[in-house]
Amino acid sequence: MSKETKAKSIIEPKVLKGFRDFLPSMEIPKKAISNKLETHFSSYGFVPIDTPVLEYTEVLLGKGGGETDKQIFHFNDNGGRDVALRFDLTVPFARFLAQHQQELALPFKRFHINKVWRGENPQKGRYREFTQCDFDIVGVDNAEADYEILSMMDSSFSVMGIDNYEFHIAHRGLFNAFLSHLGLLEESVEILRTVDKLRKIGEEEVLSQLQDITGDLQKAKAVLSYISKEDEQEGFLATLDRLSLLAGGETEHTNRMKTIYSYLCSAGIESHFTFDPSITRGLDYYTGIVYETFLTEIPHFGSVCSGGRYNDLASLYTKQQLPGVGSSIGLDRLLAALEELKSPIVSSASSSDVAIFNSDASLFATYDKVAREMRQQGLRVDVYLQNKKQTAQYKWAEMNAIPFAVLFTEDDLQSDTLTLKNLINRETYSSISIKEAIAYIKKDIH
RNA sequence: GUGGAAGUAGUUCAAUGGUAGAGCACCAGAUUGUGGAUCUGGCUGUUGCGGGUUCGAGCCCCGUCUUCCACCCCA
Numbered sequence: 001m002s003k004e005t006k007a008k009s010i011i012e013p014k015v016l017k018g019f020r021d022f023l024p025s026m027e028i029p030k031k032a033i034s035n036k037l038e039t040h041f042s043s044y045g046f047v048p049i050d051t052p053v054l055e056y057t058e059v060l061l062g063k064g065g066g067e068t069d070k071q072i073f074h075f076n077d078n079g080g081r082d083v084a085l086r087f088d089l090t091v092p093f094a095r096f097l098a099q100h101q102q103e104l105a106l107p108f109k110r111f112h113i114n115k116v117w118r119g120e121n122p123q124k125g126r127y128r129e130f131t132q133c134d135f136d137i138v139g140v141d142n143a144e145a146d147y148e149i150l151s152m153m154d155s156s157f158s159v160m161g162i163d164n165y166e167f168h169i170a171h172r173g174l175f176n177a178f179l180s181h182l183g184l185l186e187e188s189v190e191i192l193r194t195v196d197k198l199r200k201i202g203e204e205e206v207l208s209q210l211q212d213i214t215g216d217l218q219k220a221k222a223v224l225s226y227i228s229k230e231d232e233q234e235g236f237l238a239t240l241d242r243l244s245l246l247a248g249g250e251t252e253h254t255n256r257m258k259t260i261y262s263y264l265c266s267a268g269i270e271s272h273f274t275f276d277p278s279i280t281r282g283l284d285y286y287t288g289i290v291y292e293t294f295l296t297e298i299p300h301f302g303s304v305c306s307g308g309r310y311n312d313l314a315s316l317y318t319k320q321q322l323p324g325v326g327s328s329i330g331l332d333r334l335l336a337a338l339e340e341l342k343s344p345i346v347s348s349a350s351s352s353d354v355a356i357f358n359s360d361a362s363l364f365a366t367y368d369k370v371a372r373e374m375r376q377q378g379l380r381v382d383v384y385l386q387n388k389k390q391t392a393q394y395k396w397a398e399m400n401a402i403p404f405a406v407l408f409t410e411d412d413l414q415s416d417t418l419t420l421k422n423l424i425n426r427e428t429y430s431s432i433s434i435k436e437a438i439a440y441i442k443k444d445i446h
Numbered sequence: 447g448u449g450g451a452a453g454u455a456g457u458u459c460a461a462u463g464g465u466a467g468a469g470c471a472c473c474a475g476a477u478u479g480u481g482g483a484u485c486u487g488g489c490u491g492u493u494g495c496g497g498g499u500u501c502g503a504g505c506c507c508c509g510u511c512u513u514c515c516a517c518c519c520c521a
Contacts, residue, residue, distance in 0.1 A: 012494095012495085014494095014511080014512080015512095016512095017511080017513085061454090061486095068519095070447070070518090070519090071447095071519075071520090088520095088521085116521085117447090118519090118520080118521090120447090120516090120518085120519070120520075121447075122512095123447090123513095123514070123515070124515090124518090125521080126515070126519095126520075126521075127521090130521065131521090132521065133521095138457070185506090192489065193519090194519095196519095281520090283520085292521095293455095302521070303520080303521065304521070306520085306521065307519080328519090328521065329521080330520090330521025331521085332521075333520095333521050334498080334521085359480075359482085390479080390480055391481055391482090392479060392481095393481085394480090394481040394482085395481080397481095398481090398482095405480095408480095409479060409480075419480080421480085421481095426481085428480090
């Protein structure tokens, strides 16, 4: 083949807008985080499930359609079926519940970590293909279930090694009670949408938009006062009381929130939660508590974990009552955020714990023997497979963020010892046994 | 989907419409000898892609793709 024709036959390697490849430096931390979460969810008795990425469009869109219509990837398959890529993991879950309710014991607690697709315009931390990490409790409508989801959200962030985060909580039912009290229930969808922008466009703009919607300055002011805290220091219960008053008195929703808060206090995690009445959530299937999660240093990144209670979602597919509450971590957005924060979770992604350097190809059996013993002890060990010069091997280890290297001096070979090098601080441990080396490494990486 | 900005070597950035360059990185060798030093030499681009204007386009015009930003919405 001539050079020219060869050049012409090459297809340009490219991926679609909003879709991405994951290099090891991102896939390693992503896998590490999702593994940690899976273990963590299991410790609460949650079980894994999976559903098809492709569903009938009518199943995913339900009756409503609306905004999701524009964002969903849908097409006709080769058999002419109207199909769509799942847009989130919650709607397919509702379908799954309706279809398998006989085979499931309620309450049912599941987690589901997988990709979803939305045809939105991408931005930083916002993609057309991204991984969601959902966890839900179905079959219980009480404060205990709501609390357990919040509690697990909180501990999940600890497990992921993230410190600075805050959960913003509100209640759809309470807000609707308030709107109903004002006689604004009809406009609730528009109002919710406007209210949601408070953080972004400020009070003045929100007020003016509310006035446009309600046609009544007094009512607009009432809504604004509902969603604005009197001051930053206003506590969870103070906010709750104020809102209850505005909504025309205590309701079951108020009591539910009080109970949930008391559990958060008992667990000693209440400081991570604030009552933020401006949180409403765009998805209209929420009926009770709703929440979003912000990383303290970069709130503009948007929510990295959101959800709420949806008591009627399964009613699209079954007549049985299946109340649910759940939450979803946006793994890709979270990862993008951690990268922005230069978190060690992302920057320290290493392919293995220790590299065994190759200074003499004929010693491969020795290298392999040490590697096998170290692997037996749970270490990730990478033997350098060719005898290249030291610099090359050091560079390679550095590229892969491997923290330790094992080398063998003449003395080591005589006395059955080895030389361990910490590649980060460059400390050298000479003439030590394999056992000692393993101990050093384990101590450092844990 | 709508509007705006950007796209030059692996990377960070240059280049009045007139032969596309520099630092870092990378590769080879020397020196050193269980790494970040030093020296010598070397490679690198169809200027995102496709058209157009022009004697001549990285630069101007049109289209397109991607990224980023805003709207919308959301993880």
